[in-house]
Amino acid sequence: MLCDICKKREATIHIQEIVNNSKKAMHLCSECALKKSQNDPSFDFGGFNLAEMLYNISESQGGIPGLTMPQKTAESPDKETSTLKCPSCNWTLKALRQTGRVGCPECYNVFREVIDNALENMHRGKLHVGKKPGTKGPDTTSAKMLELMNLQKELDEVIQREEYEKAAELRDKIRSLKNKITPKKNIKKNAAK
C-alpha cells in the first residue's frame, strides 16, 4: 500500500483514529510521517512523540529518513547509480542505503548527490559554519557567549516578575550582543529589510 501523502513510497505506518464511533485511517511512509509530525502541530498521538519515535527507531535500525531504504528496495537500486562504488574503500551505494553510513571520507565525494539530498532532512543547514581545523574554534569568544546566556537567564526571570521595562532593556542588550557575535548574519538581515 502506498503512502497517502507522497503516493510514491510504501506505507509502513498505519494510523487509525476512532473518535465517537467515527473511524479515520491514514497510511504513511516513515519520511512523510516524520515531516508531518514536525510541521503539523495537530498531528499528535496523545503524548506520543512520533518524530521522536521514528527518529529513534530508524536510528537504531541504522535508518535515516531520506537516505536509507527498506531492505526490498535496496536490493534493486536505480539503474544509473547502481555501479557507484568508492575507489578508496569499495563502499557501494547499496551499502549506504542499507546502513545509512559511508565507508571513508572519500565516500562523501563519490555519493555527494545522494547525501546532499538527505542532508536537508537531517540538519538545519547544508554548509558547515562551525570550527575549522587549525583554529581554536569559532571567533566568538566564550566570554561573550557566557554573557549572552546570563542575560537570557536574567530576561527570563525579569519577565516572570513582570518587570517589562527592564525586560525591554535586556532584550536590546541581548540583540546587540548577538550582533557582535555573528556580524555577517546581521548585514544580510539589514539588506533584506
Place this chain on the structure above:
Amino acid sequence: MPQNKIDELLKHDVSWLLDSGHDGDIAISSRIRLARNIQGLPFPIAASPAELEQVQAAAEMALKKSEVIGKKYIDFHMADYTEVERQILLERRLISNEFVKKDQHTSLFVKQDESCAVMINEEDHLRIQTLCPGLQLMKVWEQINKLDSELEESLPYAYDSKLGYLTSCPTNVGTGMRASVMLHLPGLVLSGKINAAIQGVNKLGLAVRGIFGEGTDNRGNLFQISNQSTLGESEPQIIERLNTVITQIISHEKSCRNTLLADKKYFLLDHVGRSYGILRHAYTLSSEEALNSLSDLRIGVDMDMFNSVDLHTVNKLFLTINPAHLQKFAQKELSSQERDIFRAAYVRKQLKDADHKN
C-alpha cells in the same frame, strides 16, 4: 592487570556527580561529544583490522600527549574486559551501547575524575566526550574544544570545507557535536505537563529521550535533551539554542514544583516519605523501583526534607544501583532476583551510613 583498572576507576570520585550548585537537582549534568576521524583511513565500519590498529596507535599516542587528559588517566583495551565489566563503563556513561559489544581494536581513554572520555573505533575513529555537573554547557565546550585542538596537532582530521568534519554517519557531519543535558523533571511529570513540554522542545529541533533507552521511557523522571542537527550552525550557536530551551524548561519545572507545593504539599511529602521508607527498609528492590524512589528522594532533597541525605548521596546511589556495578561489588554474577536482594541491602546500608554520619 586489566581487573585492577576497573577497580582503579571505581576508587575515584566522579566529577559530574558532585554538587552542581544552583538548580543542581533539576539539571544534573551537561555533556558534549565530538565525532572525529583521521584523514586517509576508512571509518571503522569499512576498515580492516590493520587499519583499525593504526587508528588505535595514532589516537593513543595523541591522547598521551594531551594536557587536558593529563597524567592521571586510565586506558582500557576493550578486548581485555568481559561484557559485565564493559557494562560498568556503560553505566558510568563512559561508553555507548554499541561499544559494549565491539571488542576488536577498540579502546577507551578516561580521565581519572571521569570528566573526559574518548572512545576509539566506535562508530567513528574518535568519540570525544566531556561531562560537567549541572547546566554548564559553555564550560564543557571550552574543555572539549581545547582537547580537540590538542589532538588535532598530532592527528590530521578528515574535513571538508563545505561539509565540515566528516563522520561515518551523515547525521553527525559538520560540527560532529552532540550536546545534551540530563534533567530531572518530576514537577512536569506529576503535573501532567511533560508531554506538552517534550513536544514543544521537539518543535524547536531538539531531541528528548528518557535516559535509559529510547523514546518515552521516563524512569526516574530523568530526561536528556540534545541537539539533533550538527550541520548549518556553529558550535556556540547550537549550545546557545540548547541552553535557552533548557533554561525555560528549568523555569517551567520550578513553577510546577511550586504549584504542587502550594496545592498538594502533604501529597508530595507523603510521596517522598514513602519512597524513603522503601529505600531504607525494603529487602528486594528492582532497578525500576529504585530509580523511581531515587527520583522522589531528589525532590525531598530539594525540599530540604532530610538531614542526612544530600544530592551527592542520591547521585552516588543513582550510579551504583545499576546491575553491573552491583555485581562488581558482590564480586560475582548475580541472577535478576539475587540482584534485587543485593540492591536493597546495598541501599539500606548506604542510607544507614549517611544517617549515622549526622
